[in-house]
Amino acid sequence: MEPKETHAITLNVNDTNYQIQILPWVSLLDVLREELHLTGTKKGCDHGQCGACTVLVDGKRILSCLTLAVMKDGSAITTIEGVADGENLHPIQKAFIEHDAFQCGYCTPGQICSAIGMLKEGKAQTREEVQELMSGNLCRCGANRGIINAIMEVKEGGCHE
Amino acid sequence: MTKLPQIGKPISRLEGRLKVTGSAKYAGEYEAEDLLYGYVVNSTITKGKITVIDTTEAKTLEGVIEIFTHENKPSTAWFDFQYADMDAPPGTVFKPLKDNDIKYNGQPIALVVAATFEMARYAATKIKLAYTEEKFETNLQSNLHKARDTKKGLASMLKPPPPKPTGDFEEAYQNSFVQSSGEFKHGTEHHNPMEMFATTVIYEGKDQLKIYDKTQGTINSQMYVANVFGLKMKNVQVIAPFVGGAFGSGLRPQYQLFMAVMASLKLKRNVRVTLDRAQMYTFGHRPPTVQFTKFGAEKNGKVNAIYHKAIGETSQFEDYVEIVVNWANMLYPAENTLLEHQVVPLDVYSPLDMRAPGGSTGMHAIEITMDDLAYKLNIDPLELRLINYSEKDKSSDKEYSSKELRNCYLEGAKKFGWSNRNPEPRSMKRGNKLVGYGMATGIWDANRLLARVQAIMTSDGKVAIKSAVTDIGTGTQTIMTQIAADELGLRLEDITFLYADSKMPFAPIQGGSFTTATVGPAVKAACKALNEKLFRKAKHLKNAVLSEMKFEDVIFSEGFIIVKNNPETKISIAEIFAANGGKEIKTTNTSMPNPLRYGKKARAVHSAVFVEVEVDEELGIIEVKRAVTAVAAGKIINPKTAESQILGGMIWGISKTLHEETITDHNFGKYMNPNLAEYHIPVHADIQDLNVIFVEENDTFVNDLGVKGVGEIGVVGMPPAIANAIFHATGKRINDLPIHFDKLL
Numbered sequence: 001m002e003p004k005e006t007h008a009i010t011l012n013v014n015d016t017n018y019q020i021q022i023l024p025w026v027s028l029l030d031v032l033r034e035e036l037h038l039t040g041t042k043k044g045c046d047h048g049q050c051g052a053c054t055v056l057v058d059g060k061r062i063l064s065c066l067t068l069a070v071m072k073d074g075s076a077i078t079t080i081e082g083v084a085d086g087e088n089l090h091p092i093q094k095a096f097i098e099h100d101a102f103q104c105g106y107c108t109p110g111q112i113c114s115a116i117g118m119l120k121e122g123k124a125q126t127r128e129e130v131q132e133l134m135s136g137n138l139c140r141c142g143a144n145r146g147i148i149n150a151i152m153e154v155k156e157g158g159c160h161e
Numbered sequence: 162m163t164k165l166p167q168i169g170k171p172i173s174r175l176e177g178r179l180k181v182t183g184s185a186k187y188a189g190e191y192e193a194e195d196l197l198y199g200y201v202v203n204s205t206i207t208k209g210k211i212t213v214i215d216t217t218e219a220k221t222l223e224g225v226i227e228i229f230t231h232e233n234k235p236s237t238a239w240f241d242f243q244y245a246d247m248d249a250p251p252g253t254v255f256k257p258l259k260d261n262d263i264k265y266n267g268q269p270i271a272l273v274v275a276a277t278f279e280m281a282r283y284a285a286t287k288i289k290l291a292y293t294e295e296k297f298e299t300n301l302q303s304n305l306h307k308a309r310d311t312k313k314g315l316a317s318m319l320k321p322p323p324p325k326p327t328g329d330f331e332e333a334y335q336n337s338f339v340q341s342s343g344e345f346k347h348g349t350e351h352h353n354p355m356e357m358f359a360t361t362v363i364y365e366g367k368d369q370l371k372i373y374d375k376t377q378g379t380i381n382s383q384m385y386v387a388n389v390f391g392l393k394m395k396n397v398q399v400i401a402p403f404v405g406g407a408f409g410s411g412l413r414p415q416y417q418l419f420m421a422v423m424a425s426l427k428l429k430r431n432v433r434v435t436l437d438r439a440q441m442y443t444f445g446h447r448p449p450t451v452q453f454t455k456f457g458a459e460k461n462g463k464v465n466a467i468y469h470k471a472i473g474e475t476s477q478f479e480d481y482v483e484i485v486v487n488w489a490n491m492l493y494p495a496e497n498t499l500l501e502h503q504v505v506p507l508d509v510y511s512p513l514d515m516r517a518p519g520g521s522t523g524m525h526a527i528e529i530t531m532d533d534l535a536y537k538l539n540i541d542p543l544e545l546r547l548i549n550y551s552e553k554d555k556s557s558d559k560e561y562s563s564k565e566l567r568n569c570y571l572e573g574a575k576k577f578g579w580s581n582r583n584p585e586p587r588s589m590k591r592g593n594k595l596v597g598y599g600m601a602t603g604i605w606d607a608n609r610l611l612a613r614v615q616a617i618m619t620s621d622g623k624v625a626i627k628s629a630v631t632d633i634g635t636g637t638q639t640i641m642t643q644i645a646a647d648e649l650g651l652r653l654e655d656i657t658f659l660y661a662d663s664k665m666p667f668a669p670i671q672g673g674s675f676t677t678a679t680v681g682p683a684v685k686a687a688c689k690a691l692n693e694k695l696f697r698k699a700k701h702l703k704n705a706v707l708s709e710m711k712f713e714d715v716i717f718s719e720g721f722i723i724v725k726n727n728p729e730t731k732i733s734i735a736e737i738f739a740a741n742g743g744k745e746i747k748t749t750n751t752s753m754p755n756p757l758r759y760g761k762k763a764r765a766v767h768s769a770v771f772v773e774v775e776v777d778e779e780l781g782i783i784e785v786k787r788a789v790t791a792v793a794a795g796k797i798i799n800p801k802t803a804e805s806q807i808l809g810g811m812i813w814g815i816s817k818t819l820h821e822e823t824i825t826d827h828n829f830g831k832y833m834n835p836n837l838a839e840y841h842i843p844v845h846a847d848i849q850d851l852n853v854i855f856v857e858e859n860d861t862f863v864n865d866l867g868v869k870g871v872g873e874i875g876v877v878g879m880p881p882a883i884a885n886a887i888f889h890a891t892g893k894r895i896n897d898l899p900i901h902f903d904k905l906l
Contacts, residue, residue, distance in 0.1 A: 004223070025279055034278065039190035040183015042405070044355045045438040049837040052355055080183035089181065097177035100805045104634030105180030106355040106405030112181060128846075135844035138837060140355050140406050141634050142812030143805060144848040 009073035014082025029064040040080035051137030054110040061117025080109035095150035103141035167643040171801035185403040188375040189359025193431035200281035202271035207830030208297035211261040215289040224276040234258040243388040248412040251314030252479030267443035297508040299830040308503040312480045328497030333466035337457025341533040345526040347898040349823040350447040356405020359435040362425035377411035378670030383663035385414040399663040404633040409514040442835035445513025448474040452526040462548040466497045475504040476511040483519030494555035517876035528601035528881030554763035562862035565793035566767035573791030577771035586892035594775040597890025603768035603878030607869035608675040611753035612683040613666035616691040620738040630668035636802030648688035650717035674870030682864040683752035690748040766794040766869045770878035774886040781902030787850035793858040795869035807853045810875015818880040
């Protein structure tokens, strides 16, 4: 079952179109990191257990490690590299720095993409609900309080898109 | 006018922007021309011999370049000592692919190198393997009778064996007014940093390597590679500016480093080896440990007899040691003590320092025993600690360089509302939840080692500070910049802290809460030396404004040398550089504690921890509703990053007590939950109201900055405080960790 046949797909990542030839067994995460060199999206488990690989596909947060790249042919993908508006950081990014919402920084891109997707979903109203709906993103440094504080500030400040 | 000090300010991390934009690059993320990918194959048996390792079919797959096994491993160093690293315990270091001998389950036995990660991983499944299996032992509980004393080695310097017995423990204990004894257990735990171990080796020409490694010590990895592969130190550069968590796992060079370097040297290619999450459970862990305590106290609450014994797991090849039983007598000045630490060698990989190694284990037993004593004495648990308060470390009979633990107790108790506690177990309720308040003490060593730092000022007045030290998420880059800014009288923007490169001046591995106290004073010393150089040059300027002055007569502020008593008189740094022909001015300095003086006092950081839990009476579900940790850790350079260290430690404490455990199936000698779905750590929903107080502590002894360390102290008091709160809520003493709901049903 050695899949030798490559497929031509188009991924729109952070407003840039990439035409790539890819074997069907390659995950979206590995395409981003190894083919497009967008290493901001992290691999923490490769099994959909940690959330470090979270990206936004057509506005929704997904786990890029559980997604084959060929499944997202034609999709618009936003990774952590595309979250800021040029030099201007996204409010969530600013709040993360201000609230010291990371230590090692490895889960951070996933937390930020997940937070943006979560706010857009509009389901979480209270702090507890935000905590619950962010619980798919693990942080081993224990920056949890800062992460939730940062998200709550943006949510309550109403500056999210 | 002098610049406002940066030390003590809650500066946001200087690398924050890189981390929130995905620009921070970790070891497995560096691009390289025609990069090859290595995938490691691990043993599926626990003990025995490989009889067949057939790579024929795997090698025929398109894109597979080479497969390394013990049968074709390139030659590496012969002697054991050449494999030893800065954190190696006494014994014989494990050598990957040395021979066909299997020492533990998950042992790396082959490396597949291919053009893509996917092909390397696929080819690994096509290797044909056969083993002969031998009988093995992985169960600490059923092998306690094999416990023996530990071998001594270099590592014993930072991890001293238990102090010798004092007084007559048995007699004192038997004659005590009250006695408390307990048996305490915890299982295996794994560090599980979010970033998986990775090494990218750039082959820069014959015997010359640039290595991006996940490590807590660039020079540690450099030394290992140079020794093992017979390379010159100067030809091996190890770089690790961003480390995606480590918690001790990066204190030793791990096998992906060996594998990637081996492949790169042999193939003369750029190679990356990244471990997967299951492989993160194949190179070191917190050892399962059994502890026994017996404390005796007089009627007035004074503890007069302390027995504390720990038996920890180790491997068959190294004697891993941690400090488990030394703490009780450092805190409580009993006259009669018996402290013992032993190990049981089993067929596992060597344990490895994991955040608050030993301390979090020992304090769990000590502080639960103290809580039990308090109940037997009918004395408030906090009051019992105050009754046994000591300004001295009784075990070494030395005064503490500083100890503001009393204020930790008092300020922590006030903030928490300890006085609202009804001491009776099961007396406090909230709806159908039992509420419990528990407290405990924390203690950790305040150590300082040797470090070198270089300071370079360029003609624009900006300064580069260089050290090989890493920043594993602790905020090291930020606080070193703050320290330099204050010493040089410059703004943060004028300082660049260059770090995490083995080509830079020596720093030890980053661990043990000693980095700030080791590298910080070295940064200060280098900056002071730089100022002295500037001052000497200023004295020789033509206008000779400072010629009669001494160094003590001036201050350095915003690019000027200013006379203290006459601020109008000053020399600009620009003038000095003009006279110096614009050449950079630099200095490299070694900094270490005074060996004659340093050992004369006991040095420690302390904490007092207060926890409220809710326990669902029917379901046994436990929640930490709030916790307050009051810490005395000397001068706090950056309250923002330091608070994050303590919060992280507290969450580690919650995790250790209520969540995490690596479960072994001893029939197979194999870990059963090597993944992040089944190895539970707290998620956002588990973390509620956590508070940190830094108690003022002025210490002029520990080092010039008065800093101790905050990496470990957040963890140590949490497990007993939570367990004590659970006792208060439910009346049940649970001494085995983790405490899951089933233990309360």
